[in-house]
Amino acid sequence: MTHDAYILDAVRSPRGRGKKDGGLHTLSPVELASELLKAIPARNPGFDSKKVEDVIFGCAEAVNDQGANLARSAALYAGYDDSVAGSTVARFCGSGLEALNIAATKVMAGQGDLFVAGGIEMMSLVPMLSTGGPTVSDTFFNDKSWATPQGVSADLIATIEGFSREDVDAWAAQSHQRAARAVAHGAFNRSIVPIRDSNGTLMLDHDELVRPETSVESLAKLKPSFERAADAGYDITVRRRYPQLDRLLHVHHAGNSSGIADGASAVVIGNLATAASLGIKPRARIRAIAQVGIEPCIMLTGPVESSRRALARCGLSFKDVDLFEVNEAFASVVLYFNKHAGVDPEKVNVNGGAIALGHPIGATGGMLVGTLLDELERRDARIGVATMCTGLGMAVSTVIERI
Secondary structure, three states, X not given: OOOOEEEEEEEEOOOEEOOOOOOOXXXXXXXXXXXXXXXXXXXXXXXXXXXXXXXXXXXXXXXXXXXXXXXXXXXHHOOOOXXXXXXXXXXXXXXXXXXXXXXXHHHHOOOOOEEEEEXXXXXXXXXXXXXXXXXXXXXXXXXXXXXXXXXHHXXXXXXXXXXXXXXXXXXXXXXXXXXXHHHHOOOOOOOEOOEEOOOOOEEEOOOOOOOOOOOHHHHOOOOOOOHHHHHHHHHHHHHHHOOXXXXXXXXXXXXXXXXXXXXXXXEEEEOHHHHHHXXXXXXXXXXXXXXXXXXXXXXXXXXXXXXXXXXXXOOOOHXXXXXXXXXXXXXXXXXXXXXXXXXXXXXXXXXXOHHHHOOOHHHHHHHHXXXXXXXXXXXXXXXXXXXXXXXXXXXXXXXXXXX
């Protein structure tokens, strides 16, 4: 017997700059994550943490301050009942969305009634690749798997697909313009939780990375970021894997790649009976999920296939979707998705994306779902897809239907 899984609420922190001058930098990860967990009962008076079976958080770099099962630590720090378990999930950039999908799957299977899922990443404290792994330390692994740095993969996509520097810069500039407009119109207000420290001092109440003045002209002044990595030997890997290429075009830089950020997200997922017992009206139903692996040299093209699989599982296709949230790891990732999924760019990242807002890796999946749901409600639309590429050639997708 299967059950439906519903989104009861979705909250997120503002995205802070993932540097020492960022608004969230002085907080510990457990403080930041617990602020969101505390916000859920504050927003939903009938919420009872004793009914939560598990807090599941994505965290790409679960080490040091983010290590030792941060989800369980955050639940305890937030004052949740001792009976609430906690676990962390690592699927690189897709960690937060994977956490949400795991929670939904448990509800659908009848193996739990209420979960909080989301993620945490404080990149100002724990940088990318802090957990190491064979891609960092084992050249034999990289040679055998064709693994390349993500920036090189993004340039590879642009080279193969014929996306010019002007193309990727135009998408990046649009991301900033859409995000600035969304901020001005209060599009994120329902989900954002202002973050305070233990003294009650307001640390951050808005996304820090948006630059409304960004234009194609200003981005054109930036130098490519990943040419040095290619020159270190990865251009040879790429040309061996794709011998039809005579050279790699370097079009990505800091301005058309996702911003390094601190942040956290939390999504409440449960069944109808539990929602009714808490006095919470469900906002959306999770229709389907999917994950996929692709070859890890080009690495970042998986969202097309994972989204197609998820949509097929609930009898839908790309043309049935009202809005997409495609994580803007790099501009070419979204341009590839738009082209190969055959979707209208006006339905994709309508409030900007990670290029403008930032990408706190483990938290972004939950943030995308919250942003997607808020916008579906504003537009009185029905079907949305959130999807993310990840390191080592994977992708994860979630289909939701607004109630």
